[in-house]
Amino acid sequence: MMLLEATNLRKHFGKHTSVDGISFDIEQGSCVALLGPNGAGKTTTLRMLAGLLEPDSGLISFDGGQPGGDYRKALGYLPQAPSLYGWMSGQEYVLFAAKLSGLNSREAADRGAEVLERVGLKEHARRRISGYSGGMKQRLGLAQALVHRPRLLLLDEPVSALDPLGRREVMELLRDIRDETTIVFSTHVLHDAEEICDHIILMNRGRIAEQGPLASLRSQYSLPVIRLRTEKMSGARKWLEELASRSFVLESRFAGEDVMFNVNDVELARHTILSEAVSREIPLLHFETGSSTLEDLFMKVVGA
Numbered sequence: 001m002m003l004l005e006a007t008n009l010r011k012h013f014g015k016h017t018s019v020d021g022i023s024f025d026i027e028q029g030s031c032v033a034l035l036g037p038n039g040a041g042k043t044t045t046l047r048m049l050a051g052l053l054e055p056d057s058g059l060i061s062f063d064g065g066q067p068g069g070d071y072r073k074a075l076g077y078l079p080q081a082p083s084l085y086g087w088m089s090g091q092e093y094v095l096f097a098a099k100l101s102g103l104n105s106r107e108a109a110d111r112g113a114e115v116l117e118r119v120g121l122k123e124h125a126r127r128r129i130s131g132y133s134g135g136m137k138q139r140l141g142l143a144q145a146l147v148h149r150p151r152l153l154l155l156d157e158p159v160s161a162l163d164p165l166g167r168r169e170v171m172e173l174l175r176d177i178r179d180e181t182t183i184v185f186s187t188h189v190l191h192d193a194e195e196i197c198d199h200i201i202l203m204n205r206g207r208i209a210e211q212g213p214l215a216s217l218r219s220q221y222s223l224p225v226i227r228l229r230t231e232k233m234s235g236a237r238k239w240l241e242e243l244a245s246r247s248f249v250l251e252s253r254f255a256g257e258d259v260m261f262n263v264n265d266v267e268l269a270r271h272t273i274l275s276e277a278v279s280r281e282i283p284l285l286h287f288e289t290g291s292s293t294l295e296d297l298f299m300k301v302v303g304a
């Protein structure tokens with residue numbers, strides 16, 4: 001079942017188009033990574049989904065309702081740089097968020113205590129937020145976003161600003177929360193997306209470059225590749241460029257002395273490359289056959 005359907009969303013600021021007509025569905029119960037480099041349009045997209053930013057055009061329909069309907073009560077949102085009030089205690093902050101979301105005092109107190117325990121901050125609930133670590137602050141941010149049991153959780157780069165330990169804390173928490181609610185989280189790190197998500201929406205320059213279930217993107221992009229590196233010399237470079245135009249090479253990518261060829265015939269490619277390297281006396285430093293990965297796709301999209 002679809003929880004949210006976005007159709008042709010567009011947003012510009014001045015002359016700059018930040019989100020350029022994107023459409024996607026969020027399936028109930030899924031964990032979706034909104035993946036893309038800085039400036040791709042992730043935050044703008046999440047703010048539109050959260051109802052904080054009016055799209056220039058396009059429609060958002062939540063839970064089969066009329067496009068444009070108000071579904072904000074069903075949302076939890078954690079902004080990229082949340083402004084937590086350092087002078088408040090964790091407990092005060094969560095109560096404050098609970099009341100803002102419409103819970104009465106009794107519900108707010110019960111539910112606040114429950115989520116603080118849920119995110120592992122029960123013991124620190126009475127401490128001032130200013131004394132929290134980065135990971136603790138982000139977990140408090142998650143508590144705030146979860147307090148009213150949202151059906152959809154929107155998280156903007158929840159782990160990007162954290163050190164490795166804090167990142168681990170929050171990723172593990174997200175892995176648990178994933179079973180309770182539908183999550184969309186943005187990241188510029190493919191690895192984070194692969195770690196906990198089942199769907200990926202890959203954005204670049206305001207557009208969606210690829211989207212779909214992680215597993216099918218993986219198999220779709222698992223194409224035969226050859227990676228090689230030669231010693232730095234002009235003859236080698238010329239030869240590599242020549243190779244790139246052979247019929248067995250579908251696509252090539254050069255990065256300094258490293259070259260990657262997508263090939264349609266690994267055997268032919270291997271034989272040709274190795275025998276030519278010998279006959280032309282080109283010093284090969286590295287030669288590897290394998291499959292392309294999502295990392296290759298990500299680099300290709302980002303580099304484009």
Ligand SMILES: Nc1ncnc2c1ncn2[C@@H]1O[C@H](COP(=O)(O)OP(=O)(O)O)[C@@H](O)[C@H]1O
Pocket residue numbers: 013016017018036037038039040041042043044045
């Ligand atoms: N309020 C704003 N005013 C002007 N430009 C903006 C504003 N918000 C975002 N942008 C621009 O829109 C583009 C996408 O930004 P953003 O959605 O924040 O990307 P991401 O979150 O993927 O890094 C960027 O080029 C950014 O500079």
Ligand SMILES: [Mg+2]
Pocket residue numbers: 042043044080156157
């Ligand atoms: Mg952002």
